[in-house]
Amino acid sequence: MDFNIEVNNIPIKARKGETILQALQRNGISVPTLCYMAGQLPTGACRMCVVEVDGYPGLIPSCSHPVEDWMKIQTHSPRVIQARKSVVELLLASHPDDCLYCVRNGNCELQRYAEELNVRERKYPSRAHPATIDKSSYSIVRDPAKCILCGRCIRVCEEIQSVSTFDYVNRGNVMYIGTTLDKPMNISNCIDCGQCAIACPTGALYEKDNTDIVHKALYNKNVKVTALIDHTTGVSVAEELGMKPGKDMTHIIVAALRKIGVDIIYNYNLGGDIYAREMAKLLSNKNEEQTYISTSCPGWIKFVEEFLPEKITMLAPVKSPMEILGAAIKLENNDIFSVAITPCMAKKAELARPCNAIDGKEVINAALTTRELVRFIRLHGIDIDQLEPELTNDPYGTATGAGLLFGYAGGESEAIIRSLSHILEPDTSQGKLKISKLRANKPVKEYTFSLGGKQWRFVAISGLANARAYMANLGTMKQKPDYIEVMACPGGCINGGGQPIHKDNDKYIKARQKSIIELDEKESLKSPYRNPAVVKWEQSRPDDSLLKPVFVQRDALL
Ligand code: SF4
Ligand code: SF4
Ligand code: FES
Numbered sequence: 001m002d003f004n005i006e007v008n009n010i011p012i013k014a015r016k017g018e019t020i021l022q023a024l025q026r027n028g029i030s031v032p033t034l035c036y037m038a039g040q041l042p043t044g045a046c047r048m049c050v051v052e053v054d055g056y057p058g059l060i061p062s063c064s065h066p067v068e069d070w071m072k073i074q075t076h077s078p079r080v081i082q083a084r085k086s087v088v089e090l091l092l093a094s095h096p097d098d099c100l101y102c103v104r105n106g107n108c109e110l111q112r113y114a115e116e117l118n119v120r121e122r123k124y125p126s127r128a129h130p131a132t133i134d135k136s137s138y139s140i141v142r143d144p145a146k147c148i149l150c151g152r153c154i155r156v157c158e159e160i161q162s163v164s165t166f167d168y169v170n171r172g173n174v175m176y177i178g179t180t181l182d183k184p185m186n187i188s189n190c191i192d193c194g195q196c197a198i199a200c201p202t203g204a205l206y207e208k209d210n211t212d213i214v215h216k217a218l219y220n221k222n223v224k225v226t227a228l229i230d231h232t233t234g235v236s237v238a239e240e241l242g243m244k245p246g247k248d249m250t251h252i253i254v255a256a257l258r259k260i261g262v263d264i265i266y267n268y269n270l271g272g273d274i275y276a277r278e279m280a281k282l283l284s285n286k287n288e289e290q291t292y293i294s295t296s297c298p299g300w301i302k303f304v305e306e307f308l309p310e311k312i313t314m315l316a317p318v319k320s321p322m323e324i325l326g327a328a329i330k331l332e333n334n335d336i337f338s339v340a341i342t343p344c345m346a347k348k349a350e351l352a353r354p355c356n357a358i359d360g361k362e363v364i365n366a367a368l369t370t371r372e373l374v375r376f377i378r379l380h381g382i383d384i385d386q387l388e389p390e391l392t393n394d395p396y397g398t399a400t401g402a403g404l405l406f407g408y409a410g411g412e413s414e415a416i417i418r419s420l421s422h423i424l425e426p427d428t429s430q431g432k433l434k435i436s437k438l439r440a441n442k443p444v445k446e447y448t449f450s451l452g453g454k455q456w457r458f459v460a461i462s463g464l465a466n467a468r469a470y471m472a473n474l475g476t477m478k479q480k481p482d483y484i485e486v487m488a489c490p491g492g493c494i495n496g497g498g499q500p501i502h503k504d505n506d507k508y509i510k511a512r513q514k515s516i517i518e519l520d521e522k523e524s525l526k527s528p529y530r531n532p533a534v535v536k537w538e539q540s541r542p543d544d545s546l547l548k549p550v551f552v553q554r555d556a557l558l
Helices: 020-026 078-093 109-116 152-160 195-199 211-218 250-260 269-284 298-307 309-314 321-332 346-350 370-379 401-407 411-424 464-474 505-522 532-539
Strands: 002-007 010-015 050-053 072-074 140-142 166-169 176-179 205-207 224-229 264-267 336-342 366-369 444-451 454-462 483-487
Touching: 002 020, 010 020, 020 050, 050 078, 078 109, 152 166, 152 195, 152 464, 195 205, 211 224, 211 336, 211 366, 211 370, 224 250, 224 321, 250 264, 250 370, 264 269, 269 321, 269 401, 269 411, 269 532, 298 309, 298 346, 298 464, 321 336, 321 346, 336 370, 346 366, 366 370, 401 411, 401 505, 411 444, 411 454, 411 483, 454 464, 464 483
Parallel strands: 002 072, 224 264, 224 336, 336 366, 454 483
Antiparallel strands: 002 010, 050 072, 140 205, 166 176, 444 454
């Protein structure tokens, strides 16, 4: 049912049941928000979104107030603007003035609103913030002084990831965001997904920067630097450089890395090809009742180890794409320094896992997220516009469309099904090249199909709260899936914790996925079984024991 409302003296339509903010946004009217998160229940914590409504004595938060018929709303009256300005001035009273040094300088919501609201001086005396920066985690840095208490990190971690690393501590003007027992992040229950860093409006949460160690390796004459670059990063860099979202920059990045001095650049998606092939082999030989759970996402692996230890035995005995490819490269040349370039923040923590080593030596030495990659390119003064696309190096330079699909949730399953088709029905495998059910924009996707005279059931889940709920019901399911793919980040790696940060993230995620699907369509090699680089890998294949992952039960500090 439609409501007729008036906003800034212009009649518009609103829908019964939506909030004022939703009605405004649907009609293209912008109101600033800080604590609001699309798709989550509003908390009304920050008061940034207030509007003036005829008949209401006070200003009301548009994010949490339901719209009503015949409301007359002012979104930018002098009173409203003054109230928002006061919100920002109060936040700045306890916020450091070190924007120049902040990783979010230029992409900070507080900075942006201070600018938009014309805040030109410190209204209230600065309150010293005693908090120290927590750099204890492999993946994430926490700077509580920059925190504006919006609670977005708490909600994404609790409601979307069901991890609950953070919570409010105390009340009033001594309130802060803390971890359990105020312990550092490295001994919290954090699984390193980085979704809180994507959600944070300021520089209070950000990636542990690896650009310095990569830089040092480049200037070490005794090592060769190898980078692994994938198309998920490739289709995400453009937006960070102000270009069209989704534009594939992978081969331009290859050229940029060569210019910077990286010696060898391999195709990270090849790791996906090999993983899909190994997993398909495993599935083709499994017994009827067995369900395998995916192992490609390090955030998910840590989640299972901490929260679902009873499911560890269901994790497939296959290393992650990064670890498989890293091992192959290291076995070929022990003196290289390998850098994974990735949309994923949890890869930084994966570096410390025992699976990322051969004979006690790391196979991948550093992980740069998409955001760090862009900073790294800028640091070296590379003008992207002047570069021509370049190819990755052989022998690990080629990936099939299947390897590309690992970038979004459901793509890994599709890649494995292509490999499985090749094993079980090599002549008819072309029929399973586009699986729209696994490409849908849904948190839990199921796909049932027949292959090799058997019915198969694959499930692809993204977001850890969804995965936790699904796993809780697994025991009572009549027909259990053959394969369960889980990606910690909602939507998969295209929405990884290391990706560019936007407030209206959804449209960027869609553009990235669309681009990956188009790249797969253009790619003539579809199945990992047809990839010459996989054949080469098979020939120099590491001993099976080097491909076996290690999972450990962890005690989470809850
Ligand atoms: S750390 Fe960031 S997301 Fe969390 S409450 Fe503080 S400002 Fe908000
Ligand atoms: S990285 Fe993920 S698990 Fe860790 S605190 Fe942030 S949202 Fe929670
Ligand atoms: S965005 Fe509405 S109260 Fe914070």
